[in-house]
Amino acid sequence: METKAVIINQYGGKDVLEEGIVTLPELGAHQVVVRMKATSVNPIDWKLREGYLQQMMDWEFPIILGWDVAGIVEEVGSEVTDWKIGDEVFARPETTRFGTYAEHTIVDDHLLAKKPTNISFEEAAAVPLAGLTAYQALFIHGNLQKGEKVLIHAGAGGVGIFAIQLAKDAGAYVITTASQENHPFLQSLGADEMIDYRKNNFKDIVQNVDLVIDTIGGETQEDSFDILTAESGRLITVVNQPDQERAQQKNITAISMWLQPDGKQLSNLADLLETKKIKSIVGSEFSLTKQGVYDAHALSETHHAVGKIIIKS
Secondary structure: OEEEEEEEOOOOOHHHEEEEEEEOOOOOOOEEEEEEEEEEEOHHHHHHHHOOOOOOOOOOOOEEOOOOEEEEEEEEOOOOOOOOOOOEEEEOOOOOOEOOOEOEEEEEHHHEEEOOOOOOHHHHHOOHHHHHHHHHHHHHHOOOOOOOEEEEOOOOOHHHHHHHHHHHHOOOEEEEEOOHHHHHHHHHHOOOEEEOOOOOOHHHOOOOEOEEEEOOOHHHHHHHHHHEOOOOOEEEEOOOOOOHHHHHHHOOEEEEOOOOOOHHHHHHHHHHHHOOOOOOOEEEEEEOOHHHHHHHHHHHHOOOOOOEEEEEO
């Protein structure tokens, strides 16, 4: 089938974004076609657009960016049993060149989750990539336990918002870094302690942290080693691989994780959304047009967006 999409035909700045018609692959037996109602922008989108991930994802053009979707099932593969046409779903699809900045997208049936009835498509689209990243960083890689102390860098960012709520729901003591104006917002999400990174270095304020979630890298990541509890501390990052020599010196775990799409985990998040134990925060909304995606990427690239950036079909 053909679908309207915002695509790139070369790597580069925001001006390489264009509108086009793309022929999607043939629908697999265990796949569904989702009519996209909303998607969201994540840093991976514009990093791929710039060409930073070319070695990892050496794809043919055109490429449709975007790896979050909330929408309605429009077609089901021959062996799909759990989903039917008309179902309202959300997902973090597999990472392929047929992304979600499109009116239609194909998703493997095991990666789908039922959209909670009490949230909008926009709120649902904000969840999969950032929410699953936070979930896996905290619990799969970070092994967070009740009563532990966790520091979440960039708490007002997409991953940070979910990490704060999930950690608090799990019974952890939650510290986060953010600019002063975002402190009341993060406190409302459950953060116990907020550090203004513009005025203070967090390593001068906190010590004996059990787990650090890092979405920033660089000096922030380096300084995080200093505050972790020796022997049992864990540093989980979504950016560059941490210094293994320093990790060995302190006998701590320090790993760079890569998100694994997971429909069951997303269903767990859906349950937490349905019961209002966590909430989705939409910061801004744009249209599925060249200009809309251009503006959405421009905002994401500032690193100062609060809440998720949504693109609506």
